[in-house]
Amino acid sequence: MKREHLDTDSPNKKFATIYKATAAKPFMAMLSYLPKNLEDFTFVDFGSGRGRTLLLASELPFKRVVGVEFSTTLHAEANNNIDSYCGRRKLGNRPESILADATTFPIPNGPLVIYMFDPFNATVTKGVFDNIVASYRACPRIMYFLYYGPVHKKIVLDTGIFSELPTAPLPPDPTLGRPLAFSLFATPEHNN
Ligand SMILES: C[S@@+](CC[C@H](N)C(=O)[O-])C[C@H]1O[C@@H](n2cnc3c(N)ncnc32)[C@H](O)[C@@H]1O
Numbered sequence: 805m806k807r808e809h810l811d812t813d814s815p816n817k818k819f820a821t822i823y824k825a826t827a828a829k830p831f832m833a834m835l836s837y838l839p840k841n842l843e844d845f846t847f848v849d850f851g852s853g854r855g856r857t858l859l860l861a862s863e864l865p866f867k868r869v870v871g872v873e874f875s876t877t878l879h880a881e882a883n884n885n886i887d888s889y890c891g892r893r894k895l896g897n898r899p900e901s902i903l904a905d906a907t908t909f910p911i912p913n914g915p916l917v918i919y920m921f922d923p924f925n926a927t928v929t930k931g932v933f934d935n936i937v938a939s940y941r942a943c944p945r946i947m948y949f950l951y952y953g954p955v956h957k958k959i960v961l962d963t964g965i966f967s968e969l970p971t972a973p974l975p976p977d978p979t980l981g982r983p984l985a986f987s988l989f990a991t992p993e994h995n996n
Contacts, residue, residue: 812874814905819925823878825856826921826952830974830984834950835864837971837988838917842866845915850906850932851923855882858899859889866917869899872909879903907931911939915946922953929956937963946993954987965991 807820838845847861852871861869873879882901890898902909907928918936920929940947949966951957960966966989974983 810875811877812905814874816874816905816907816924816928819928820851820874821922821924823853823875824921824979825853827977827979828856828860830952830977830986831857831860833974834919834952834986834988835861837950837969838864838948842917845917846870846912847917847919848872848909848912849919849921850909851920852882852901853878855885855899855901857919857921858882858901859885861917861919862889862897862899863893866897867914868897868912870912871899871901872904872906873901874903874905876903907935909935911935913939913943916948918947918949920949920951922955926956926959929959933959933963937965940965940991944993945991946996947991948994949989951987951989953984957987957989960987960989967992967994969994 806822810817810820842865845866846868847866849857849871852858852873855871858869858871873882879901886899969988969990971986971988974986976983
């Protein structure tokens with residue numbers, strides 16, 4: 805889906821990339837870097853589209869799985885997908901799609917797993933990370949950031965709270981026939 809087809813009043817519409825869903829295999833490979841004990845963690849996908857990552861993440865024992873999406877149509881489709889997925893599977897917690905601009909979403913308390921698939925430009929990425937840093941400074945805690953298509957990783961490193969961890973190449977994205985780049989970051993509490 806092209807940017808001009810995203811139905812949102814957000815002034816950040818002009819900063820969005822094209823809509824594309826994360827393929828299941830690379831997504832599960834990214835999740836495999838996380839600790840096994842996720843019961844205290846909230847998973848947040850900034851720019852969650854039709855909600856595929858929310859359905860896949862809800863197979864893990866997260867405390868909460870939430871996506872933030874500013875397109876009214878994609879958010880409605882995510883809710884339909886959540887309804888039919890939850891009808892078929894026994895999930896501990898129902899994932900949530902929130903209709904909002906990523907820069908306005910209040911950062912959840914507690915341990916976090918943040919996910920982005922190259923959703924927006926540097927301005928919006930910086931806006932979201934300003935919120936994440938303010939939340940971390942108010943309450944330092946473990947945060948992982950899984951960044952698929954990590955175009956703006958300098959913004960992440962410049963926050964001064966995230967360090968990059970080593971990763972191996974991901975399985976290919978089937979629609980592209982090649983793997984996409986992935987970067988994994990964590991706050992210092994990862995070493996505790
Ligand atoms: C590349 S798609 C990724 C979709 C999903 N995260 C996935 O991996 O399957 C990026 C998504 O970000 C959304 N988006 C772009 N800018 C946004 C913003 N400022 N606030 C909320 N959503 C945004 C787009 O509408 C699109 O659905």
